[in-house]
Amino acid sequence: MPKHELVLLKNMMQPGYTGSLADYEKTGGYQAMRNTLGKIAPTDVTTTVMKSGLRGRGGAGFPTGVKWGFLPKDYQGPRYLCCNADESEPGTFKDRQLMERDPHQLLEGIVLACYAIGAQSAYIYIRGEMVLGSKILERAIGEARAAGYIGKNILGTGITVDVWVHRGAGAYICGEETALLESLEGKRGLPRVKPPFPATHGLYNKPTVVNNVETLANLPHILSRGPEWFASIGSPPKSTGTRVFCVSGHVKRPGNYELPMGVTIRELVFEHAGGMRSDKPLKAFIPGGASAPFLTPDHLDVKLDFESVAAAGSMLGSGGVTVMEEGTSMVWAALRLMEFFYHESCGKCSPCREGSSWLVQTMRRIMAKRGQMQDLETLTDLCKNIAGRTVCAFGDAEVSPIMSTLKHWRHEYVTLIHEAEAANLIRPESVETRH
Amino acid sequence: MEHPGRHLSEEKWGEKVLKEKYGKEIEEILSRYPVKRSALIPLLYLAQREHGYVTEAAMTEIAGLLKLTPPQVYETATFYTMLNLKKVGTHHIQVCKSLMCALVGSDTVIGWIKTKLGIAPGETTADGLFTLTAVECLAACGTAPMMQINDDYYERLTEEKVDKILADLRTNGTSPLKSGPYMWPESAKPGA
Numbered sequence: 001m002p003k004h005e006l007v008l009l010k011n012m013m014q015p016g017y018t019g020s021l022a023d024y025e026k027t028g029g030y031q032a033m034r035n036t037l038g039k040i041a042p043t044d045v046t047t048t049v050m051k052s053g054l055r056g057r058g059g060a061g062f063p064t065g066v067k068w069g070f071l072p073k074d075y076q077g078p079r080y081l082c083c084n085a086d087e088s089e090p091g092t093f094k095d096r097q098l099m100e101r102d103p104h105q106l107l108e109g110i111v112l113a114c115y116a117i118g119a120q121s122a123y124i125y126i127r128g129e130m131v132l133g134s135k136i137l138e139r140a141i142g143e144a145r146a147a148g149y150i151g152k153n154i155l156g157t158g159i160t161v162d163v164w165v166h167r168g169a170g171a172y173i174c175g176e177e178t179a180l181l182e183s184l185e186g187k188r189g190l191p192r193v194k195p196p197f198p199a200t201h202g203l204y205n206k207p208t209v210v211n212n213v214e215t216l217a218n219l220p221h222i223l224s225r226g227p228e229w230f231a232s233i234g235s236p237p238k239s240t241g242t243r244v245f246c247v248s249g250h251v252k253r254p255g256n257y258e259l260p261m262g263v264t265i266r267e268l269v270f271e272h273a274g275g276m277r278s279d280k281p282l283k284a285f286i287p288g289g290a291s292a293p294f295l296t297p298d299h300l301d302v303k304l305d306f307e308s309v310a311a312a313g314s315m316l317g318s319g320g321v322t323v324m325e326e327g328t329s330m331v332w333a334a335l336r337l338m339e340f341f342y343h344e345s346c347g348k349c350s351p352c353r354e355g356s357s358w359l360v361q362t363m364r365r366i367m368a369k370r371g372q373m374q375d376l377e378t379l380t381d382l383c384k385n386i387a388g389r390t391v392c393a394f395g396d397a398e399v400s401p402i403m404s405t406l407k408h409w410r411h412e413y414v415t416l417i418h419e420a421e422a423a424n425l426i427r428p429e430s431v432e433t434r435h
Numbered sequence: 436m437e438h439p440g441r442h443l444s445e446e447k448w449g450e451k452v453l454k455e456k457y458g459k460e461i462e463e464i465l466s467r468y469p470v471k472r473s474a475l476i477p478l479l480y481l482a483q484r485e486h487g488y489v490t491e492a493a494m495t496e497i498a499g500l501l502k503l504t505p506p507q508v509y510e511t512a513t514f515y516t517m518l519n520l521k522k523v524g525t526h527h528i529q530v531c532k533s534l535m536c537a538l539v540g541s542d543t544v545i546g547w548i549k550t551k552l553g554i555a556p557g558e559t560t561a562d563g564l565f566t567l568t569a570v571e572c573l574a575a576c577g578t579a580p581m582m583q584i585n586d587d588y589y590e591r592l593t594e595e596k597v598d599k600i601l602a603d604l605r606t607n608g609t610s611p612l613k614s615g616p617y618m619w620p621e622s623a624k625p626g627a
Binding site for chain 1: 516578
């Protein structure tokens with residue numbers, strides 16, 4: 001038995017649990033909704049979520065209740081909830097599990113969020129590749145609609161919430177909330193300039209909240225067990241609740257592990273994920289998805305909560321923890337991530353569009369032992385001129401693998417360049433030049 | 436690495452088949468959104484299901500259905516990697532090459548498929564059965580290395596498993612080795 005209580009993964013860990021409506025109801029599913037809709041004022045639901053300290057699980061970690069509170073109070077037109085299920089951050093695979101194994105938990109959270117913000121329509125924007133997940137969600141929506149949990153006049157309360165699944169079509173940037181909205185409107189997924197924020201000018205220019213799958217899945221539990229219960233888990237006051245940590249890379253048992261925020265990386269990797277795959281020691285890890293800077297074994301006792309990881313020079317991000325063993329080339333690892341960012345840059349902002357190409361070319365040159373010492377300055381200079389100079393956070397994300405590996409493993413870059421220089425010395429043309 | 440379906444086909448414009456064949460489904464898709472253009476990606480998927488890729492004719496027809504210009508449809512279609520603008524093989528093998536899969540052997544998987552099928556990423560076998568693409572992260576890092584073939588995920592790949600999957604697809608058009616829902620970590624199976 002796990003020594004920590006499972007919240008989000010609890011149902012699905014029961015033998016025989018299929019995620020059907022009947023299974024979900026047997027575990028107390030939709031009770032939070034029954035006890036909330038029409039019985040607790042929507043503003044009080046928002047207050048409860050604020051008190052719980054729930055912060056967005058998609059990456060940015062913005063307080064959920066506060067985000068809801070930004071919606072204009074007196075606006076009479078339609079409002080929208082968009083569930084961000086475009087899980088595409090390398091190292092992250094928790095939302096997929098939450099959707100495929102317990103879809104009703106998410107749907108209940110969506111209806112509760114819609115009730116709190118006064119939205120009658122919700123779209124689940126799921127990444128296009130997750131065909132199975134979208135089918136499972138559509139089936140669950142059908143079940144919930146037939147049972148009166150979704151649709152017009154939910155449970156006789158007069159409240160209407162409709163939910164639709166919208167499949168993306170393969171673009172990492174659509175996980176950025178404004179790019180998601182553009183994509184949902186049938187356009188290229190290019191991020192919008194903020195402000196205005198989605199809270200006032202979101203989907204179809206209407207007030208909109210965009211929340212991650214894991215964030216929404218927490219809502220039924222917060223409402224049924226109370227904000228104090230949620231706030232007592234993890235690292236209060238700023239990192240409350242559990243987190244589904246995704247562990248990948250060189251560990252014995254990669255997978256999703258739900259643990260209270262504040263667990264150390266050492267415990268997560270060595271107790272839960274079974275430790276290192278081989279006998280080689282841990283060399284590096286990424287604590288929060290591909291956008292988070294790399295950390296070293298010196299950071300193994302850093303607590304996995306928003307503040308502690310930030311203080312260590314990285315970020316908790318999406319909760320995707322990737323572990324690398326001794327012997328892994330950090331230049332290669334950074335290059336692999338850089339190739340991802342180069343491929344996925346949407347092209348809207350010149351620093352990111354041009355810079356990612358330049359970065360990946362320079363990195364490939366160094367990795368192929370054709371680099372020069374000057375390339376390290378070029379990389380640093382490029383990174384400084386990309387970060388903070390783009391419409392969305394993609395620019396900051398794409399420089400983090402290079403900046404952090406240059407910081408901690410600069411000698412590996414230097415070694416590759418020295419090898420390149422040594423190889424150049426014995427080139428016939430080099431010899432001729434010297435004569 | 437070139438994506439095999441990223442260039443426009445030679446199809447001619449003007450064909451109108453989607454409305455006649457999928458009229459009811461199109462109406463249902465349109466009913467989900469207050470603004471017609473939101474139905475664009477779902478309709479492009481419909482066109483892809485019909486033809487195996489998105490033809491120019493289909494894009495023109497969709498433009499008409501949504502009261503958009505063909506360039507508006509085209510500019511959206513060209514942005515997304517899952518919308519193929521050129522024919523791909525019956526089985527589109529997409530192997531994840533991102534860091535998390537690469538750490539545990541995706542390059543070997545790609546190399547193995549290259550050897551078995553005689554095609555490099557971006558190419559299709561002569562019989563039109565398989566197209567191989569190296570793609571970026573597919574949210575299955577915990578069960579890496581992995582690949583997606585058409586709608587299905589295949590995870591925790593080994594050379595033997597890849598061989599079996601390719602053989603199954605050749606003979607039956609499907610394989611029981613496809614995975615999902617989400618695979619558990621070895622230690623976390625319910626009831627284990």
